[in-house]
Amino acid sequence: MTEEVVHIVRRTCRKGVKILARKVVDTVVGAESLLESAAEVAESAAESVAETAAEVVSGSVADTATDSVTEAATETLTENLAEMASESVAEATAGAIEEAIAESVEPVSETVIETVTEAASEAAESILEAASETVAAGVQAPLTVLNMMGVETMNYRQVYQMMAGKSIADDDYLEPYVASVLFLVIVIALGYLLRKMTKTILPGSLQVFFLEFIATMEACSYFFENNNILKHYGYGGFFVAIVLEILISNRTFEGASENPIKALDEFSRREVTFDIALVKIAVQAFGGLASYRLAQLVWSLDMVPDHRERFFETSCQTDLAVTIFLGFLVEMGAALIDTWIGKQSLSKNAFVDELIKAANGGAMIVAGVSLTGMYFNPAMATGHMLGCKGTDVWEHILVYWIGPFVGCLIAILLDKLVKIEDGKLV
Template sequence: MALNDLLISSAFIVLCCALAQTARKVLDRFSSINGLVKELILEAIAAAELCSTCFELIIVADNFGVATYAIFLFLLTVWWSQVWGDSTACPYTHMEDMLEGRTTPRDVALKIWAQLMGGCCVWRIVQFFWWLELAETHKGKAFEDCSADLQVSPLAGAFVEGVATLLCRLASKTLSEKNPKFTTALDSFIGTSLVVAAFNYSGGYFNPVLSTSLKWGCSGNTDIEHIFVYWIGACVGAMLSVPVFKHPIVRNLLLGEKLKDE
């Protein structure tokens, strides 16, 4: 594929990030919008940014290889960690907060709803850009039937998504507590590596909103299978990270904390 096509994909990704950041700046100007309402809007913006860029990353992966895709994903995750603030564009982070008593079920449900709205509604913008067919890699993509990324059984897929999400969350919690140099880069590298490792099995989504925006209704999976793999698998893995990370043996392994004598 021509370098020009990759540059067009890059430009679209940068444009999506710039528009999302502009939306955040505009929102900050409205002092009357605060509290939960502002949090919901920011979650929707983050989810829209995540999903719009990842739609284009599908084009990058399909035409320029997983290595190129991984570089883009790494750079994007570093960027998101700098600009999203407390937003996550991911349901299970709020579920973890609920398990630890930092938020309520109502707030969790509202934030997941906001994420889904932002992530799913942005498809029309992506579709319009692909319809323009500015790049050879976009030809026919706007109205093409999509296919699921799951290459293994639903049970195996849920296991992959769950275990990888668990490892990803444990890594993030460890880095958050130890706070070494280049924490953001390390966290992004670990997350990207896990995505690449799972790429040919489940697609390596580790985010129910992202997988739903990109792959809901695609051929190859039933709706129930999609929910089982990408929602239940990932969310169970994430929520398991809460008690697992608190276990003395795990904390000793990850943080070097000495085990207390019984």
């Protein structure tokens, strides 16, 4: 692919030289020395851009091939190429041509300089366009779950055309709120289907682990879309989305847990043995990691530009915006409060009790999202941030695993001292 980029850039630059020559001839008849100087500089710029493009493409593809999250990022790669090539052309072509003109023809009119510079600019744009198209064509899109199963993914335009028989322009996107609703509907529907299949196919001894895997994967997928809701609709929309997701989860997860710290709580109440608790925690950790693939599958529908960016991303940045110690305290405190309140009866009315607890969870996430991401769920934090730039693995484990488990343990002890029954302290 690198040789193909070099060939196209060279061919396009020669075309740019012809444009340059034609414009100069029209402006200054007989300026042979000017044409020779311009041609040499443009050819030199072509070689420079070709080498730059080759290095960017080969380097980006090599990096992308080893990426653990996705295999390519066409748009990011194109932007990198454009920046490097733009700088090379701007300095090596336009600037050098003006210098060659000044040395070769004295005096020379401003019209000639402007014309030559304009021609060089046109050549540069042509070079960048050709190189970018080649890179985009040569880099494959990330693999999705369907790709791994041998099924070709389709974006929402293709799905719509297949179902309605009408085509939609490639640059036509849905409204952000429509895309967010569809994202959640698709994830919830897939989770529901997987749960029914699990209960139908697997024996009872295995069902509990697979159900917790599915619940964790589904819940963690919600929060990939919540980032877009926060971006477009602020903290108010973010809070409402979280509360609704909690209420939906309570009705669809069928008792399965989505948070590894709940295994510790179950063990403390002697509901599961220690080895079963460890298996549950491991299964949920994998569920958190799998949530990225589930979200990526929905992003492949290309419903909004935000989904396209996430689909082609090759790296991520940590959500930890405070010190390690403060991050540990934030995640520990949130887990403590959420676990303790979850053990209390805050109202005689079951729905009011559920709504208060859901609102508490949403409020804590809104309050702390800018500090640590406010996960207080080790599996979710792992699915969203493990390996992201800015946080080492040991820091991730300390803040997002040890912190919530310590908070859960304190909540278990606190529950023995302070209890609320039907909204009254006892």
